[in-house]
Amino acid sequence: xxxxxxxxxxxxxxxxxxxxxxxxxxxxxxxxxxxxxxxxxxxxxxxxxxxxxxxxxxxxxxxxxxxxxxxxxxxxxxxxxxxxxxxxxxxxxxxxxxxxxxxxxxxxxxxxxxxxxxxxxxxxxxxxxxxxxxxxxxxxxxxxxxxxxxxxxxxxxxxxxxxxxxxxxxxxxxxxxxxxxxxxxxxxxxxxxxxxxxxxxxxxxxxxxxxxxxxxxxxxxxxxxxxxxxxxxxxxxxxxxxxxxxxxxxxxxxxxxxxxxxxxxxxxxxxxxxxxxxxxxxxxxxxxxxxxxxxxxxxxxxxxxxxxxxxxxxxxxxxxxxxxxxxxxxxxxxxxxxxxxxxxxxxxxxxxxxxxxxxxxxxxxxxxxxxxxxxxxxxxxxxxxxxxxxxxxxxxxxxxxxxxxxxxxxxxxxxxxxxxxxxxxxxxxxxxxxxxxxxxxxxxxxxxxxxxxxxxxxxxxxxxxxxxxxxxxxxxxxxxxxxxxxxxxxxxxxxxxxxxxxxxxxxxxxxxxxxxxxxxxxxxxxxxxxxxxxxxx
Amino acid sequence: xxxxxxxxxxxxxxxxxxxxxxxxxxxxxxxxxxxxxxxxxxxxxxxxxxxxxxxxxxxxxxxxxxxxxxxxxxxxxxxxxxxxxxxxxxxxxxxxxxxxxxxxxxxxxxxxxxxxxxxxxxxxxxxxxxxxxxxxxxxxxxxxxxxxxxxxxxxxxxxxxxxxxxxxxxxxxxxxxxxxxxxxxxxxxxxxxxxxxxxxxxxxxxxxxxxxxxxxxxxxxxxxxxxxxxxxxxxxxxxxxxxxxxxxxxxxxxxxxxxxxxxxxxxxxxxxxxxxxxxxxxxxxxxxxxxxxxxxxxxxxxxxxxxx
Numbered sequence: 001x002x003x004x005x006x007x008x009x010x011x012x013x014x015x016x017x018x019x020x021x022x023x024x025x026x027x028x029x030x031x032x033x034x035x036x037x038x039x040x041x042x043x044x045x046x047x048x049x050x051x052x053x054x055x056x057x058x059x060x061x062x063x064x065x066x067x068x069x070x071x072x073x074x075x076x077x078x079x080x081x082x083x084x085x086x087x088x089x090x091x092x093x094x095x096x097x098x099x100x101x102x103x104x105x106x107x108x109x110x111x112x113x114x115x116x117x118x119x120x121x122x123x124x125x126x127x128x129x130x131x132x133x134x135x136x137x138x139x140x141x142x143x144x145x146x147x148x149x150x151x152x153x154x155x156x157x158x159x160x161x162x163x164x165x166x167x168x169x170x171x172x173x174x175x176x177x178x179x180x181x182x183x184x185x186x187x188x189x190x191x192x193x194x195x196x197x198x199x200x201x202x203x204x205x206x207x208x209x210x211x212x213x214x215x216x217x218x219x220x221x222x223x224x225x226x227x228x229x230x231x232x233x234x235x236x237x238x239x240x241x242x243x244x245x246x247x248x249x250x251x252x253x254x255x256x257x258x259x260x261x262x263x264x265x266x267x268x269x270x271x272x273x274x275x276x277x278x279x280x281x282x283x284x285x286x287x288x289x290x291x292x293x294x295x296x297x298x299x300x301x302x303x304x305x306x307x308x309x310x311x312x313x314x315x316x317x318x319x320x321x322x323x324x325x326x327x328x329x330x331x332x333x334x335x336x337x338x339x340x341x342x343x344x345x346x347x348x349x350x351x352x353x354x355x356x357x358x359x360x361x362x363x364x365x366x367x368x369x370x371x372x373x374x375x376x377x378x379x380x381x382x383x384x385x386x387x388x389x390x391x392x393x394x395x396x397x398x399x400x401x402x403x404x405x406x407x408x409x410x411x412x413x414x415x416x417x418x419x420x421x422x423x424x425x426x427x428x429x430x431x432x433x434x435x436x437x438x439x440x441x442x443x444x445x446x447x448x449x450x451x452x453x454x455x456x457x458x459x460x461x462x463x464x465x466x467x468x469x470x471x472x473x474x475x476x477x478x479x480x481x482x483x484x485x486x487x488x489x490x491x492x493x494x495x496x497x498x499x500x501x502x503x504x505x506x507x508x509x510x511x512x513x514x515x516x517x518x519x520x521x522x523x524x525x526x527x528x529x530x531x532x533x534x535x536x537x
Numbered sequence: 538x539x540x541x542x543x544x545x546x547x548x549x550x551x552x553x554x555x556x557x558x559x560x561x562x563x564x565x566x567x568x569x570x571x572x573x574x575x576x577x578x579x580x581x582x583x584x585x586x587x588x589x590x591x592x593x594x595x596x597x598x599x600x601x602x603x604x605x606x607x608x609x610x611x612x613x614x615x616x617x618x619x620x621x622x623x624x625x626x627x628x629x630x631x632x633x634x635x636x637x638x639x640x641x642x643x644x645x646x647x648x649x650x651x652x653x654x655x656x657x658x659x660x661x662x663x664x665x666x667x668x669x670x671x672x673x674x675x676x677x678x679x680x681x682x683x684x685x686x687x688x689x690x691x692x693x694x695x696x697x698x699x700x701x702x703x704x705x706x707x708x709x710x711x712x713x714x715x716x717x718x719x720x721x722x723x724x725x726x727x728x729x730x731x732x733x734x735x736x737x738x739x740x741x742x743x744x745x746x747x748x749x750x751x752x753x754x755x756x757x758x759x760x761x762x763x764x765x766x767x768x769x770x771x772x773x774x775x776x777x778x779x780x781x782x783x784x785x786x787x788x789x790x791x792x793x794x795x796x797x798x799x800x801x802x803x804x805x806x807x808x809x810x811x812x813x814x815x816x817x818x819x820x821x822x823x824x825x826x827x828x829x830x831x832x833x834x835x836x837x838x839x840x841x842x843x844x845x
Contacts, residue, residue, distance in 0.1 A: 049575075049807065051621040058576065131588035133575055147582030203621055219622065219630060220795035221705035245704055248799050249790040252689070252702045256793075259694045259701045281694070389806070419567075421574030421808060428573055428581070460580030 038240035041519070041535045044253045044265040045244030047220050051203025054189040055125025055132040063186060064244060065223050068532060069208035070189040073100060073118070074180055075234045080346055080445030080526035082181055085233045086113060086190070086209070088166075090183070095175035095480050102166045107192040108228055109207045115168035117190035119160045124196065125187055127155045136460060137187035137443065140179065142171045147460060175480045181444045211237045211533050220246055237533045238521070257282050260516045263537060266530055268512045270391045273331045282514040288335060289511045289528045290342040290442055292450070294503040295384055295400075296464040297435040308375040313501035314357050315368035316382070319407035320400060321360040326507050329395050333512045337505035340494055341442075341450035344526050347487035348447065354498030358505060362407040369408050381411030383434035387423040388416045397437065400506075427463050438463060438503060445526045447490045448478060455502055466502035542829065549825040556821045557814055558603055564810045565599035571808040575619065593617070593810070606814060616811030618804070624815045627800055632819060634707045635789070635796035639781035641712055642720030647774055650724045654731025654770075655763055661736055669732070673725035681784075685718045685791040702793035715792040719785060723777050730773055734766035741765070768838050775831030779824040 048062030057066050073087035084090070088101040105113040124130055126138040128149050139148035142159030150157055159171040172179060182188065190209065195202040206214060211233065212225035223244045227237035245262060247253045250269035256262035258281040268276045268284075277284045297304050297313060304312055322336035337358055341348060372378070384401055386393040397414040404412035415434060417423040426432040440461075442449045452475050453459050457467040471493055478489035511524045519537045522530055572589050573581060590596040593616075594605055609616060615624035657666040676684075692714055693701035699714045738744060739762060747761045786798030797816055804812035836842045 047620075047803065049620055128582070128584045128588060131585045131592070135582060135585055136576075136580055145582065147580050147585070149582040149584055153584070200621055218705055219627070220799060245793075246795070247702075247793050248802055249793065251686075252791055252793045255689055255694055255701045259697065261701055417568070419574070419806075419808075421570055422568040424573045425568075425570040 039537050040241040041239045042243045042263045047246045052206045053203045054186050055134045058133045066186045068212045069214050070210040071233045072189050073183040076184050078525040083234050090180045095177045098170045107209045108213045114165050115162045121191035123156050126150045134187040140172050211235045235533045242532050257514050257516050263519045264515045266513045285513040287511045289509045291509040293439045293506045296438045296503040298464045308372050311368050311372035315365045317357050317504045318361045319365035325399050333510050334507040341447040342508050345447045349491045352491050352494050354495050383415050385415045385434045385436040387420040389419050464502050471496045545829050560814050560817045561603040615815045624811050631797045631800045641716035646720035646724040650727025654728040658732040658735025673728050676725040715788050719788045738762045738766050775827045778827050783820050
């Protein structure tokens, strides 16, 4: 017995020693990158939270993959303008009934992409029984309710009609000139016939028609995509494939980029924001972005309705020194808002009348607040709610409420909710009872998308219950207008918002990304994502 | 012996029931609606919402949810994650990775801790002893993620000796640095425990007897001092495997290891009841089994203890 024990200890020590040696010898076996065009690009990703089904993937981890393995009727260029992809033509006489003709495309399983592939996919996404997370996106189509779910527990939208194998017709509830712009979004992608046989199995190994094929999805580890040789669209793969490595912590991804083990990280972690631009071991990228940050003040909040509310909202907006917060807290990785959308949008206008309300002016703020006090003196405190699980939220909400305290001389304080879910629950059931942080990431590149869904009367994401008939009318007109006329109408609609301030625009999040040394052709698109298919090394 | 083991296993059943009930209650009490979170800032249709609630039994009172979970678990079905995959599959993927990591950490801390503690105890008050005491104090005082990031930066990024992150290929050699970091705090405790124990045993009667019999120093130290000093250390190490697996969450985050900790972290963020409860159940099971093994080991280390 004794000898066995000694032997055991010996083995254990030997094993430990060999492990140490192993660690030394294996160092540096990760490839530093060969300079060929067929190199596989590794990118930061997160484990998809849902099955990889176009109609059920609404978060970024799965969305990155879906966007690369599918092609929609149209595709977006980096600047947000659109090009036809699977569609041969998308036409309408009245902006209400759209006729869509398809090119000859195939899914990677060899079956053709037909009108039915689109209609079936959309119907699947909108049917109540399937409870798909993207159902909201079908709300413009006839036969759905305001949340995009097919009426009366049906399984087919009345607004979709297959004409022949390569043609189908979409009827909208209201005329909408911008409708084709929506069609590059993943909820409008087609699904092959095989998907409907067993959606559960399909969600684990999806078959698409995009620039890449999903070769392997190893849970919590990586998703490996190889170029699809039959792809003939606008976004051909210029590299040998894209592999999303899944992380739970962007800090460790940053370290991997520094060491050259990861090619691209599209979101530098908060801990690196102050230093990433001067970091010699990476290539840093910074450019304006489309995601905006706002605080919404509900109409129902005491002191914030009617004429009094208007004055107070303007006072608050002018009391916020956006420049200071974006510089000091975000290290310049956010840019102060100049309107309700983003400078990247095609219809963006500089200096819309009324937009000076976004400029810091403490004296003017005090004057407006005093004017409101004459209508009715302010009582209580101004509270801004935020979710503590979002990085950096605590810091900026505290800074902002401090500015309000100092510049308006009122009681202002932050209120933390532990999770995003908790904050959203309070917001959606309208029990929050304070102002709260909001933000928007556009679904398609248009100023309209920053206005209609958020500030339209009764709109789905109108968290503050804002309602203004004139604003609604301008939006309605903008929907059926085109070109400059449309941009004019959207600017006019924003003029009203600058007056009423249902939400107070704060800033747009810049793209802050890093790539490993030697990685080339990194370009960021209007969705703040790299154009993965163009990256080479 | 067999009867003793059987009794211990039976005792584990109420422990498991109680802990799952407790965790279910806590998940239920977590603020926020997981379905609203699923939809992000997009509006949720009531009809779709009730569909999803039914699918995951979220519409039922928590006690019913718990009973349903137990019933299904007894048949080997641990439920589904929001990503549509069976939780049992997720566990099968992550447990081996974390177990490997924790086992390596255990071996590292045991070997290094016992050897260092043994010599520190023999040469009590010497330079080695003092150095070890200061080192272990430092290790216990500094949070583990600091060591994690420092080692990652030094050995991974700067020197390039070890992979920066582990990722999918969780092989033994790639796990060495994370395992070292994970085992670091326990190493300090093992060292201190062994040292104290050795110091005590050096003056014990049976050691004096052994010396009087004319055994050499080496024989006395190995067979009589070390062996008897290991009893508290083994107790600690046994319980520590469970702690290491549960505590791996920080290390797994830093080194991006697709293990149980990562799974639990993601599940808690998404308020994914079945996954959280299953992970915790696994942890409880490990604790139960390890404490049984420790008790059995006592009998082997100390001849005075016998189980009948």
